[in-house]
Amino acid sequence: xxxxxxxxxxxxxxxxxxxxxxxxxxxxxxxxxxxxxxxxxxxxxxxxxxxxxxxxxxxxxxxxxxxxxxxxxxxxxxxxxxxxxxxxxxxxxxxxxxxxxxxxxxxxxxxxxxxxxxxxxxxxxxxxxxxxxxxxxxxxxxxxxxxxxxxxxxxxxxxxxxxxxxxxxxxxxxxxxxxxxxxxxxxxxxxxxxxxxxxxxxxxxxxxxxxxxxxxxxxxxxxxxxxxxxxxxx
Amino acid sequence: xxxxxxxxxxxxxxxxxxxxxxxxxxxxxxxxxxxxxxxxxxxxxxxxxxxxxxxxxxxxxxxxxxxxxxxxxxxxxxxxxxxxxxxxxxxxxxxxxxxxxxxxxxxxxxxxxxxxxxxxxxxxxxxxxxxxxxxxxxxxxxxxxxxxxxxxxxxxxxxxxxxxxxxxxxxxxxxxxxxxxxxxxxxxxxxxxxxxxxxxxxxxxxxxxxxxxxxxxxxxxxxxxxxxxxxxxxxxxxxxxxxxxxxxxxxxxxxxxxxxxxxxxxxxxxxxxxxxxxxxxxxxxxxxxx
Numbered sequence: 001x002x003x004x005x006x007x008x009x010x011x012x013x014x015x016x017x018x019x020x021x022x023x024x025x026x027x028x029x030x031x032x033x034x035x036x037x038x039x040x041x042x043x044x045x046x047x048x049x050x051x052x053x054x055x056x057x058x059x060x061x062x063x064x065x066x067x068x069x070x071x072x073x074x075x076x077x078x079x080x081x082x083x084x085x086x087x088x089x090x091x092x093x094x095x096x097x098x099x100x101x102x103x104x105x106x107x108x109x110x111x112x113x114x115x116x117x118x119x120x121x122x123x124x125x126x127x128x129x130x131x132x133x134x135x136x137x138x139x140x141x142x143x144x145x146x147x148x149x150x151x152x153x154x155x156x157x158x159x160x161x162x163x164x165x166x167x168x169x170x171x172x173x174x175x176x177x178x179x180x181x182x183x184x185x186x187x188x189x190x191x192x193x194x195x196x197x198x199x200x201x202x203x204x205x206x207x208x209x210x211x212x213x214x215x216x217x218x219x220x221x222x223x224x225x226x227x228x229x230x231x232x233x234x
Numbered sequence: 235x236x237x238x239x240x241x242x243x244x245x246x247x248x249x250x251x252x253x254x255x256x257x258x259x260x261x262x263x264x265x266x267x268x269x270x271x272x273x274x275x276x277x278x279x280x281x282x283x284x285x286x287x288x289x290x291x292x293x294x295x296x297x298x299x300x301x302x303x304x305x306x307x308x309x310x311x312x313x314x315x316x317x318x319x320x321x322x323x324x325x326x327x328x329x330x331x332x333x334x335x336x337x338x339x340x341x342x343x344x345x346x347x348x349x350x351x352x353x354x355x356x357x358x359x360x361x362x363x364x365x366x367x368x369x370x371x372x373x374x375x376x377x378x379x380x381x382x383x384x385x386x387x388x389x390x391x392x393x394x395x396x397x398x399x400x401x402x403x404x405x406x407x408x409x410x411x412x413x414x415x416x417x418x419x420x421x422x423x424x425x426x427x428x429x430x431x432x433x434x435x436x437x438x439x440x441x442x443x444x445x446x447x448x449x450x451x452x453x454x455x456x457x458x459x460x461x462x463x464x465x466x467x468x469x470x471x472x473x474x475x476x477x478x479x480x481x482x483x484x485x486x487x488x489x490x491x492x493x494x495x496x497x498x499x500x501x502x503x504x505x506x507x508x509x510x511x512x513x514x515x516x517x518x519x520x521x522x523x524x
Contacts, residue, residue: 055412075415084416091413095405104406105417108399150418 251484282437311433
């Protein structure tokens, strides 16, 4: 793992209307690492990911990608800087086929579809199928494949295992494990045991702020603190 | 009423519907993509007719006018999209209506100042002066050309939307612009492209309609009513619905002449009203975004 920070959030504030969703979030994501955001529902984990990729505007604070502040850039420009998001609700284009979804993400790059099939061979049978005619697991595979074929430097993945059948979740979990060392990843996920296995470092959020952070061994060594903020033990 | 007169009226209705198709397709694409009610569309149709008249008169070349007029109006469309539409894209439809209606009034007044209030008859291109005979039925050649041109545009548009990368981009941005942006798509540029294309289609309708209806300042006002009726009856944002509704209103107006004489427009509007009763969201419902 390279210790140079790829991403730094410096006291980021964001709002949904009058609701103060992020109240000074600061965190660091070293290049090549897998970092997790933990916390109960509604504490600001997904909003943090959305602020990083520009679809929720940071009202104050800085979001530094390789020392460049991207907080005020449009979402498509941030994406072109190398940040890809796999959203919680997948957001597959239903009017596009699986192949078109992949090619759109890859900028029509030759070999993108084959690359996606290396990550998720199961998609091969559905390349001509419309996005809305996939199961939840297939949609999740496509959503992750779509992010990966964009050759990002940083992938933000929001609740990748949520609502999936165990066998599909395991397949997706294997793929995400395989990303370790290949690219920098920020994960939001409720499955704490899996997160502590897959991620190098963890940030625990509460009320729109980072309240704890540490490595997996540190989390396991402090079950009372983890239970206080997450309601479960590591 | 003879079989021949019915066939003739059906064909006239088809050619009128072809104009409606060209104009309404642009309008419904703009709504489907940008969720914007664009009342400048009628005046863009009129501008197409005026530019077409100007270029055809200056160069004596109808084909040049057929290409150059839509190109000029597409550029004007880009200016309108950037200055009057995009800043209002998140506002309520009533605000969009008022703003685009205001722009349309300004452009129409500019037309009146520059070209006057008179109507200009536009000569048919000589190549289309005659008619085509099928058995004992004769079809005016220019109207055959209009139907062929509209058919070509529909097929080309279908191929563009369904089989090309830009078509996939347009569908993606129409469906979920935020997710498209997250996949590095410049959604603003795609919207501008669609608005320019929709404007060019309106202008093409204007150029083609000019030899039949002449060119006059309020021609856009008259057509925008029909165009909105067509796109809402077809299902806002639905290409197939727009084509079908154009055919229904064009044929009702034309065949209705045989059945109810001068009240044929009433028949056409009544048919559209019946469509709204049966299909409140339009025939095909549309790609409408929540």
